[in-house]
Amino acid sequence: MSKKKLPDIEKDFSKWYQDVVYQAELVDQSPVRGCFVIRPYGTAIWENIKSALDKRIKETGHKNALFPLLIPKAFLEKEAEHVEGFSPELAVVTHAGGKDLDEPLVVRPTSETMIHFMFAKWIKSWRDLPMKINQWANVVRWEMRPRAFLRTSEFFWQEGHTAHETVQEAEQEALLMLQEYVNLAQDYLAIPVIAGLKSDSEKFPGADKTYTFEALMPDGKAVQMGTSHMISQNFAKAFGMSYQDKEGKLAYPYLTSWGATTRLVGAMVMAHGDQKGLVVPPKIAPTQVVIIPILKKGADNGAVLAVAHQVKNKLEATQCSVLVDEDETKSPGAKFFKWELRGIPVRIEIGPRDIEQGKAVVADRLGEVKEAIALDGIDIFVVELLEAMQNKMFERAKARVQAQTFKKEKLVDFGKDLAAQGGFYRTGWCRNPECEKQLKQYQAMTRCLLKEKTFEKCFHCDQDSVSDVLVAKSY
Amino acid sequence: MSKKKLPDIEKDFSKWYQDVVYQAELVDQSPVRGCFVIRPYGTAIWENIKSALDKRIKETGHKNALFPLLIPKAFLEKEAEHVEGFSPELAVVTHAGGKDLDEPLVVRPTSETMIHFMFAKWIKSWRDLPMKINQWANVVRWEMRPRAFLRTSEFFWQEGHTAHETVQEAEQEALLMLQEYVNLAQDYLAIPVIAGLKSDSEKFPGADKTYTFEALMPDGKAVQMGTSHMISQNFAKAFGMSYQDKEGKLAYPYLTSWGATTRLVGAMVMAHGDQKGLVVPPKIAPTQVVIIPILKKGADNGAVLAVAHQVKNKLEATQCSVLVDEDETKSPGAKFFKWELRGIPVRIEIGPRDIEQGKAVVADRLGEVKEAIALDGIDIFVVELLEAMQNKMFERAKARVQAQTFKKEKLVDFGKDLAAQGGFYRTGWCRNPECEKQLKQYQAMTRCLLKEKTFEKCFHCDQDSVSDVLVAKSY
DSSP states (O other): OOOOOOOOTTTOHHHHHHHHHHHTTSEEEOSSTTOEEEOHHHHHHHHHHHHHHHHHHHHTTOEEOBOOSEEEHHHHTTSHHHHHHHGGGOEEEEEETTEEEEEEEEEOSOOHHHHHHHHHHHOOBGGGOSEEEEEEEEEEOOOSSOBTTTBOSEEEEEEEEEEESSHHHHHHHHHHHHHHHHHIIIIISOOOOEEEEOOGGGSOTTEEEEEEEEEEOTTSEEEEEEEEEEEOHHHHHHTTOOEEOTTSOEEOOEEEEEEEETHHHHHHHHHHOBTTBOOOOGGGOSOSEEEEEOOOTTSOOHHHHHHHHHHHHHHHTTTOOEEEOOOTTSOHHHHHHHHHHTTOSEEEEEOHHHHHTTEEEEEETTSSOEEEEEGGGHHHHHHHHHHHHHHHHHHHHHHHHHHTEEEOSOHHHHHHHHHHHOOEEEEEEOOOHHHHHGGGGGTOEEEEEOSSOOOSBOSSSSSBOSEEEEEEEEO | OOOOOOOOTTTOHHHHHHHHHHHTTSEEEOSSTTOEEEOHHHHHHHHHHHHHHHHHHHHTTOEEOBOOSEEEHHHHTTSHHHHHHHGGGOEEEEEETTEEEEEEEEEOSOOHHHHHHHHHHHOOBGGGOSEEEEEEEEEEOOOSSOBTTTBOSEEEEEEEEEEESSHHHHHHHHHHHHHHHHHIIIIISOOOOEEEEOOGGGSOTTEEEEEEEEEEOTTSEEEEEEEEEEEOHHHHHHTTOOEEOTTSOEEOOEEEEEEEETHHHHHHHHHHOBTTBOOOOGGGOSOOEEEEEOOOTTSOOHHHHHHHHHHHHHHHTTTOOEEEOOOTTSOHHHHHHHHHHTTOSEEEEEOHHHHHTTEEEEEETTSSOEEEEEGGGHHHHHHHHHHHHHHHHHHHHHHHHHHTEEEOSOHHHHHHHHHHHOOEEEEEEOOOHHHHHGGGGGTOEEEEEOSSOOOSBOSSSSSBOSEEEEEEEEO
């Protein structure tokens, strides 16, 4: 790895992001436009996020299944809004097994149609409900302006799909999974988020309602972190998903779907990174602690290495993931640089002099702690430090977002600031899409509707506000 | 689930297999030819296999990464044997993002070409070696005669790809992973396997050597369980994967790749199933123990259910996965039928009379144990029973394979028996492909070469045998 300097994070955040994902070896460019290789370090972070979410998906009563990658193109056409929304992004297989296909297949952009086709086979009676399925999968949506993790032609995600007897149950499900996502973002990724409903123009093609959770990045742009939908009964009807209800009558189930993607990795990078590189929250860090033994070339480093491994074993006994960087060809300085770039939460330096004093130097990636700690209780110190860091990262991000959040009445007054500096703008809205369109001239859009109504009037027209709305620029 | 009878496993094994995978809800047919839906129960078994293998892949120093699904068609054409081998099976994307593509993309049938392209970027010096990468992925190879798990157009697998300085190191790697596969098959799936080299005509398109591990099914047909390849340096050269070696000279690395797929689930079904359905080895069973409380309709079943849950908690404390079937609408008999069909290793029946005696009836899925056991020590009894079952299933399968394995000298003498009843036939071979072709008339082929040489002459011609070979019919 060459020792390149990252672009100035304050002056060019976008360039900083583009460089840091490569330099920290999260991703690499692939020969296929819009598709990235997720390298081992990026994959390990995604696996940790996945495993935390998968556990909760199972604990809330869902079961994983695997559905085909390829979907008959005609399936997408069964629901008018759905096909209109996805058509421009489809990758289409026209040839397979040495022959032209009679009917083209699309690489799934999402699996509602395939899974609803199967639901129609499986749901015959109210006894089969609720049906609660999840799939971990790759999907393809052709992307014209690719950006690692944030906008990629192929991405990885989970997609939950459920069917229920009543609209209330379906709504409960959609909100439950939204809350699980919020918990994941806040408790694991240490990213504060705001959850709410998408406006009609921003909802999923084929949904009655789309719930979203939104985060604000340091450059003032919002990231849609994931969504949870109340799917229109049009789908149930298009796929003939009728069943016999408790009264023996024919009924159609109420559907939900919800998904979160590898985009979460990108949001984590942006939310916490600094001039030195990534800062990975301890709960999802593949390596939580790196131990750097201070080695002397040609000298006998046995004692130092032995202590380094003792500390490693001690920490691993507390479930920490630890790496000892034994490379004798690199200086401690080069190692500090490397592991800071990768955002390892805690660094421990152990040299001969430290050992004489029965101590080691513990430093955190936030630059707030750097202390000589007695080897005796170093495991307890590090475990507590990791916990404190996780909390501090969330609090720090929260304070930042608060400083970037504004309550304003009229777009004409706040539009220019929004366009120039970004940020979350909370305001009132009459819910007329014509007013929503006015946001475009400031490169902004509605992100979500908020529950609490605190404005009298719409941000644009003279009508009364129906609900508060969060407005921002976005990725 | 309807109570259908399975086809006679002795008379029509093939039909039995086809029915049991649906009735036990492992898979369902999808609307796309050759692609199956893997239902929650099948997915849970695959997740357990995956997690056991993933752990060993990481412990042996490999790192997971994620590479693009779509590969430029021209990449496959860079290695002549490779493209010839895979062309007939490719699914091709010709249209994406609303436009015809200038260059068609294939849905990966395997990722050598994509990963080698990236290796060429990453490997610049001997210090970058060995490079040891693994990917969990879906792949597509268009299948004309689909069969659930065994032959499917889309399947799931891991593919390991490594690069090394010396051919010896590469060989060591290929053999190490082969051994990991053998351990997985034998220790987790309880399937005895025979490992060895594929003949030249049966090796991977583009490999110098292919190691395989083969299992024999009750109907006498062999299943290739997975493979580990020494990849030809043609690949390294085609992708310009040169690096500076220790002497400062330009060199090409030695490559391996190795994969195991969802086919393992199918082999497990066939190797252990019986007339009642699946028998899932305890180590990969998503549910190891089902507790069936003997409930009376309309009566107060509180006491029975309470004890059932006490036993569940006790067992879960020993890491068992346990399910209590509380459904009041179904008879105990119907429940026995259902869980036997799904192959749950251990069943516990708890009725009011059992509780009076402080006991519960424990039965294993092999039909060998059915005993009233004191509730007091039931957890220890069950844990030991599960361990014993795992071993017994392996021993039982081993005895079966031994009874189906023959050592014979001449194809003319054993060919008819082989064609009629199947089985593993060990014999001598001169290594001439012309002799190998003779096997076709008996619907058989070479499965792998064996290390120990015990025959003087070739099974077909008068030439000396070069090595023993295992011959069988196959899936």
